[in-house]
Amino acid sequence: MKRNVVFSITLALAWAALTVGCGSGADTDADSGVGAGGSAAAPLTIDQALAVGDADRAWVEGSLLVLGDQTRLCSVLAESYPPSCAGSSLVVEGLDAASLVGLSRTNPDSGVSDASWSDFPVVLSGSLADGALTVDAPPTPVGEATSGGLLLRFDHAPRPAPASGVVFWLFEITNTSDREIRLTFGNGQKGEVILSRDGAEVYRWSADKFFTEAIEELSLVPGGSYGFHLSDPLTLEPGDYDARVFLTASDPDLPEVMAVVTLE
Numbered sequence: 001m002k003r004n005v006v007f008s009i010t011l012a013l014a015w016a017a018l019t020v021g022c023g024s025g026a027d028t029d030a031d032s033g034v035g036a037g038g039s040a041a042a043p044l045t046i047d048q049a050l051a052v053g054d055a056d057r058a059w060v061e062g063s064l065l066v067l068g069d070q071t072r073l074c075s076v077l078a079e080s081y082p083p084s085c086a087g088s089s090l091v092v093e094g095l096d097a098a099s100l101v102g103l104s105r106t107n108p109d110s111g112v113s114d115a116s117w118s119d120f121p122v123v124l125s126g127s128l129a130d131g132a133l134t135v136d137a138p139p140t141p142v143g144e145a146t147s148g149g150l151l152l153r154f155d156h157a158p159r160p161a162p163a164s165g166v167v168f169w170l171f172e173i174t175n176t177s178d179r180e181i182r183l184t185f186g187n188g189q190k191g192e193v194i195l196s197r198d199g200a201e202v203y204r205w206s207a208d209k210f211f212t213e214a215i216e217e218l219s220l221v222p223g224g225s226y227g228f229h230l231s232d233p234l235t236l237e238p239g240d241y242d243a244r245v246f247l248t249a250s251d252p253d254l255p256e257v258m259a260v261v262t263l264e
Contacts, residue, residue: 040159041264043123046075046088055128060090061158064118066097073124073133082106082115091132092124099138101155102170102227120157120168120229141172143245143259149177150220152255154245157229163238163263169193169205169230173247175220182219183249188212191230192248195241195261202241205230218249238263 037058038044044052049060062073065085071092074085097103103116126135144153155170171191175181188211195203218226245257 037128040123040125046073046090049090049128049133050088050131052128054130057125058128058133059123059125060128060133061121061123062090064092064097064100064103064116064122064124065089066103066116067113071095071097073122077117081110082112083117093132093134094126095124095135095138098225099140101141101153101172102168102229103172104227105225120170120231123158142261143243143257145255145257146176147255148251148253149175149179149181150255151176152245152247152257154243154257154259156261160262160264162234163236164234166231166233169232169245170227171229171245171247172225172227173220174225175222178222180219180221182217183247183251185216185218185249188214188216189248190216190218190228192244192246193230194244195236196244197239197241203234203236205232234263236263 037052037055038060040059043059043061046060046062049058052058060073062075063077065072065074065077065083067082072085072089073092074089075087077083078086097116102120103118105116106112106114124133124135126133139155141153141155144151151174153172157168157170161167189206193205194201220226241261241263243259243261245259247254
């Protein structure tokens, strides 16, 4: 199934607002001690990480790009196919990109180099040295479920998710069977996220959305994966919410993730 890469102006503006809100508060002085490497809630930008130089522990935010055997965090992704780093970038070592949820990938039939990248901000933690970030532990998904030969993994960015701000809901569907699986979607919607509190639904991603009325099919070969994300501005109270996450394909026996999402 061929996929077109569309870089949304709305998404770019949302990310820019997010970066201004939570990515600029880190101390970039390598001699300042605590805070020099940022934090999970206030990660360093790429330029800040490069300015820090060496740090035993750092959190860095950027766009992830995997081209061949090289992985980078980029300050900006160029609008090409596959994309490339535009502006400053940081080499990433020790990361298994397959552990991340929701990455876009080049189409194997497109005739271009294999690549995967994030259309959302990624925060990685590890040690900084010589312009490289060595990841100590990759992010783990918020939840996952299996059914009908499919594995559905769910995550969100940023972490922690903002109670008031833009959130990216991340999906990754993998064919764990030994046969090809075809999923049929009745319109342009591919996934749904529902948040409840005290048994009452308080948020549904699709509530204010409109979708194309065209049937879409997704084919997954054995071992094949497909990642996508849904973005939305949240205006909810901080705290824990029960999340119900699922694909909107018409096929029976699809996996459904039940997890707890914490908003701060």
